[in-house]
Amino acid sequence: MRAALVDPHSLPREVRPYLEDLVQRTRTVCGPHLVSVFAVGSIALGDYRHGRSDVDVTVVVDPALPGAVLHELAEALAHPALPCPASGLELVVYDSDFAERPSAEAGYLLDLNTGALLPSRASFDPARSSAFWYVIDRSIAHQSGRLLSGSPVRQVLAAPTERDLFAAILASVREHTKGKGHLSDNQVLNGCRSVAFCRTGHWLTKREAARAIAKTDKDFQPLIESALHSFERPRSTAIALPTATVENFLAWVRERVEEAAETIAR
Known part of the structure; x- marks a missing residue:
């Protein structure tokens, strides 16, 4: 049985079942440490184009989430274990302490890129990534992030300065x-x-x-x-x-x- 999304009919039909499965797997792996899951990027802005756009997702978790769980989550969501119907999945996990304050840093716990058309990448070290991508994504998320599950976006994510x-x-x-x-x-x-x-x-x-x-x-x-x-x-x-x-x-x-x-x- 798939996890209910907050507003499934607002999401592109081509990726709706995929996002339901993604939320369900994230809930299963993270358990009570999961705070929020929301779509960003083209889905948030209402311009998703199947065959061209990626699925962009942000996950916010409790800081007490054990580090080993992040590796489990990366494995559970990786294509083709969870087949991505879009060009790819770009998923970023933040802890809630970091997410709730403005920052110029990348600051993620996990940055996962996966899919048929994306080079596979699971990074657990934000120091190895250019921070500007994440700052822009958080700005877009704060403006237009589309809640999939959990706490409302602006309650858990601050806009950059x-x-x-x-x-x-x-x-x-x-x-x-x-x-x-x-x-x-x-x-x-x-x-x-x-x-x-x-x-x-x-x-x-x-x-x-x-x-x-x-x-x-x-x-x-x-x-x-x-x-x-x-x-x-x-x-x-x-x-x-x-x-x-x-x-x-x-x-x-x-x-x-x-x-x-x-x-x-x-």
Whole structure:
């Protein structure tokens, strides 16, 4: 019997049974130490695309959870022990003491990447990871996290400070500029989302942000439209965008983020 989700009908039907199984396994492994489970990323923002999007999940546990249980949880949720129907699962576990305060650190107990299209990774050492990804994810979760089980998101998770968040956004733009391991359409769309956040203080979906930037910054409209067209395709058939054009766009994005970060720092 599957665990009941808080609001199953608000979740994409393609991953609803999977999330029910994930919650059930997490409850079984963590027992009374489990505090909360919620979806973040594209599911939280209402822009999940089957065949393209990952399933992003955050788990909050009591600090008294034995360390060995984290390894059990990683094994229980790993693909194909729990087959992931999406491109992959990106799951992060925090203890509640860490989660309830703003932080610029990665701070996780477990960072699990698994799935048919994701390189398998189970990290238990946050010092080995770039912190900015987690800061941004916690910001999105605090804004739009979709509760799956347990305590409400904002009761257990603090938003990062503005200073820490803008530093993280700038670091993410620098990372995407390197290009390594990133689809070019995702580089462009993440850049759009970063600029849109700097302008609005609100996280939009990648497609919403892209349309907004294409409307206001016409010079990049052809590139953004190409990125949106590619984003409609599965990852395996994504369209390669012109490298020089993408780099030029990301340099512009970096300037916009740096301007916003300087304003916050004053």
